[in-house]
Amino acid sequence: MAFDYGKMEAKWQARWLDAGLNRAERDEGKPKFMSIFAYPGVTGYLHVGHLRGYTYVDAIGRYKRMTGYNVLFPVGTHATGNGGISLAKKIASGDEKTIDYLVRNGCPEERLSELRDPMSVVEFFNGVYQNEYWKRFGFLADWRRFTCTLYEDYGKFIQWQFRKLREAGLLIQKPYYASVCPGCGPVAVDPSETDLSKGGRAETQEYTLLKFRHGDEFLIAATLRPETVYGQVCFWINPEVEYRRVTKDGETWIVSPQAAEKLQLQKDGVEIVGSIPGRDMIGWMCEAPMIHREIPVFPASFCDPDVGTGLVTSVPSDAPDDWISLEAVKADPRMESEYGLTRELIDSVVPISIIEMKGYGDFPAKDIIDRMGITQPGDPKLVDAKKQVYKDGHHTGRMKPVCGEFAGMRVEEAKDRMKQAMIDAGEAEVFFDLTEEVVCRCGQRVHIKRIDDQWFINYADKDLTERTSAHCRTMDINPAEYADNVHGVLDWFRERACVRMGNWLGTEFPFDDRWIIEAISDSTLYPIYYIISPYANDGRIAPSQMTESFFDYVILGRGSAQAVSDETGIASDMVEDIRRDVLYWYPLDMNLGGKEHMTVHFPVFLFNHIAILPEEMWPRGITVNWYVTGKNSDKISKSKGGAQPIPGAAAKFGVDAMRLYYAHVASMFVDVEWSEDTVTTYRQRVDRIMGAVEDLVSAGTDAPSAPIDDWLMSRFNNHLVSIRTAMERNDLRAMATVVYFDMLNDMRWYTRRGGDNRTAIREALAIWIQAMMPITPHTAEELWEMAGFDGLVSAGQLPKPDMSRISASAEYAENLIRDVMSDITEIRKIAGIEPSRLILYTTAQWKRDVMSYAVEMLREGRLTVPDLTKRCMSDENIKRNGKAASELAKKVAVEFSRSTPEAKVPVFETDEATLFGSAAGFLSDETGLPVEVYSADAEGIHDPQNKARQAAPGRPAIYLE
């Protein structure tokens, strides 16, 4: 049975709460650090991937706490949208999949009945997120500040924010084409399918509607390639479809039934007035736009009534579908027998070459069909063929002379020009459609709808963009690539629709209560609200008291506390307190979010701060974290359940193992594939460290201090330096490598080398355990208590490195011993002998002298081969060694000139005879051989193979006999 981590975790979490470590209070005498993670949307249970980013914020906050900062770490949730509504609906209707999903993730069955209204669902998950995820993971978040976008007080804040946006002239109105569900209103079409049950990969495409005159009515084709109209030779109709006649601006249009409905959403005054079977139109002649030629209507099975208008103009030269279908028509005898088309008419239709493009002949569609081996209409490969030709044509194509005034133009340019020309001539209109079937969570089909008076936040504003971009240069943005990239993102940002109608949860738009503020727009400035939320949460202030002048004063300092008090009835002192809280905690020091936010949340977060707040409140840092993915790099989808319920994983592996996993498994800026085996190795790592500390607590004697103790203290103080350096960049991974790997290895080496000094051990343990606090806080507390140290680690301060105890020579000496040991092993292996004794010869003094001269000259910046040789030859003791001396001088001069004096001094200053003399016992134990150590300078030593001669500083000669 596995160790009950849960009990140990709960114990320490309770103590932290008792000690109030998570509560953040203004303390003007202390530097502050405020950080958040972008709050999650309440769409269901989260999975182990989400905890990755959240854990970083807690670990960084804990580190900041132990290095002198007053830390504010608030959390909240984002519930704006239809997630809660649709979940509540499904639960109420007893949807089996939903119920199963909830129960599987740990929702008690007896609670299901309360989850029938949206707000209960939201509150239920607010509880789950806080208790089962964040508290469970030991976060020191200030729970008193928890807020949710659906809380009334939060809504007051959002309304205030929109008033300020309007003041700044950033709210504008204009028509908009939105993806809309007839029941729920606008929905987000994106791969996460938060709002959808199908079609998240769909994109909105802009079609050009082309009008083909037939008598006094028009056949309407939708095309993505208006530049190909010069190549039109016929017109496709699906004979099986019952098309509709609709009126539009006094004209009669013929389109598919689905298109008729879509048109009603996008155009004014469209009415269905009749219908006509597709079959009846076969053989019609209609006048093509732009080229004004009569072209015949032919049947084609690929015309999908659900795509575009269900009618297609045929450009066989450049459209693979058209080419293959035209060939089929020509080869099909039924055209004459069944549709009564004349052979003459069919034969008169021949492709026209209109675009010249690299790598293709006169008819690109034919080329790609041949290349891909397509022989039949309806071949699925046609989809790719179409994409390929389209792409190549768009970028490399040029219009041929046949294209009238557009001849010679690049396709990219001709496309827009020709579209516009036809629109101006009344021969075409713009139409939007989705690339695939999109179904709302409520089950209804989603279409594109025109909304005339849509409100936007004008993120395209030039001045705002420039100021925001400039501010980003002063921020701490990680990773560096995003710091570079964010300027491009800000430039690229256009106006953003900020309100929506329909069945949505959210804050009412303050200027028109038919609208509700949409999800991204109500989550931009909110970090500052965490400073105010505790006053609302404990009832000191009622939402009704949160007036415009209240926020104006506490956030912007406009007006006076007394005036606010008079207006709202809030005590003037409290208003003043809130104002001072805001001034103390803001700006936000770090906002951490998943990589999708590089183009979603972070830009608007920045824009709104810059637009509304004074410069001294603009954010200081952004950190982007990448995902934990499932197999095959799929994002573990939260809307689809997720692989591993979080409480289950916490119980199985222990919270600290998971925290260490997140911190260390990879850089923050790469995706990680979730693997239980990997987490298990981190579990074992934590266990191993616990075991090692346990052993060390009872180890140690009052033995006098030995060189190995100095080494240990040097190492650990160096580690403290590394930890601080790493954490200045919030590099938890580098920090974790030091704490959970290097420090353990050092403790092992210390013990192995016979280290046994209780004072040194306890000093090292204190450093080590404290260094564990940010990432594995529960384990740190447990070990701290076990070691008998006072207080809570989480409340303590990380020791500063004691530079006086860092000793390059001590560390060099141990490395030398390790090198020699590994050389001995190496020689033993290669030589293949079973030695009975081991002899070490340490360097002759003159070689150390050569190096000493070299370093001296290196410091003076005049180290060259000839100069060092000259200098050495003037020393009798060196010169006496003849050729060996000049060769060494040459080697040393070259080698040292590439290095630094600091690195080289220990090489010759180390007293190797003493070092290895005292390590002889250790080496003997390790190798199982009797060990003798001689200086190469000594007379009459045992040296049958004349090895002593080879000994050099940093490289004692080894003889195995």
Added chain:
RNA sequence: GCCGGGGUUGCCGAGUCGGAAAAGGCGCAGGAUUUAGGAUCCUGUCUUUAGUAGUUCAAGGGUUCAAAUCCCUUCCCCGGCACCA
């Protein structure tokens, strides 16, 4: 398509403002310890060798005394791209 990031030893990954690559981990192999546990410890893990020498950082060129690192070309992979916080 636009913008961006990458290809290092079985795997994950350090190293990338040019100055001794093969840190560390995982996996694997051998040994030790231990009465079965995914435990722990030691050793090894590019080739070669009395501790040496050599080859390598996607491929090919170039700059340099010196290149995984800088430049050019080619191939391949990945991410983001707007009502998803």
